[in-house]
Amino acid sequence: MRELIQIQNLDKIYVNGKIEVHALKSIDLSISEGEFVAIMGTSGSGKSTLMNILGCLDRPSGGRYLLDGIDTREQSDDELSYIRNQKIGFIFQSFNLVPRTSALHNVELPMVYGRVSAEERRRRALSLLESVGLGERYMHMPNELSGGQKQRVAIARALANNPPIILADEPTGNLDSKSSIEIMEIFTKLNRENGNTIIVVTHEPDIAEFTDRIISFKDGRIIEDRPAERGKVSGKEGLPCNC
Template structure:
């Protein structure tokens, strides 16, 4: 599903250049459940932004289902995001003073889905994360774990093939973190979504089937189950 070849990302601030990614090579198959680990500044969030078509590589190639995403213009990238990718963020990014139901409906509004179909699907998604009875609640009436459940339901609104979650348990307590990771596992196992999670917590990463570790813009380890393969 995803092929990254010799991918580099350099940020420029005047005459200063910072290489966030340094010649990354990576393949992700459809239906994988993956975590990306690394300290702050290791390059993991930069890679997530490129995978999510929120940023462009400086050099190298990013193929999504055989399409060279790195050559798409802004409108084309936006279309790819809306159709193929669902995002979940550490800070939830819910709209205040807007019900859980309306938050989940929002991507479908942009996708021009009819009102009745939007509401029906949003309720189905809230039910799938155990929050149908909270559909009329505002974000400030929900716990952190409940907010993240709403965010996951919203990410699924347009039936994406890929879920990208950036530190999805970073603002949650231990019990809520486990519950959220179990939801991601269910999405992967039962609904066959490709799920990619950025985290700095090893215990969270161990919910996934593959752990890719970054350091200083390089992949230094790619663990699949009990097999560990060092990367050059």
């Protein structure tokens, strides 16, 4: 399989005045097209810092990040924004939906920046909302939806431009266990059927076990990288997704 993400000797140091925080220390990591990966680790271990760099929202302080063969160091900020818009769908713990804006319009928004006609935007947004089980609720505002439903809108929005990569930073962090399982089932289906490469940050071992590979961080370093023990976690047996 083609390597979609290649990271070599990556460092990230945040500098605030005289205080420096070494958030990522000499990370080496490769992720192939079609992988489904969990990133675990205690709070402050560098998970979000890595996700922000993977998603081209931030740049490393040192080392190399090749995204689909493109050396991100050589790209301007505008070029990185374009790459992000085309290649990456983001999902956050706090949903980050636009308030007082319908589910439909939230999903349409990423397409406004592309060259998609209004009619096509609407058709695609409706179809994406249907695919996450929210076809009937497309006119609802975020505050009229449950946490699990908001996250499903956020997933539909992340898929708007059909990006090959999905990055989800603690997507189930604000959800009850039933909604968390539903979200992980959607990711599983996207990975298996649509072929998306998916990287999910989580604190919860049960959530990580939905994936195929678990990478653990501690103090800015990778301390473990192992296959998930699929099927061994209680509650996963018999789920309709065959995961």
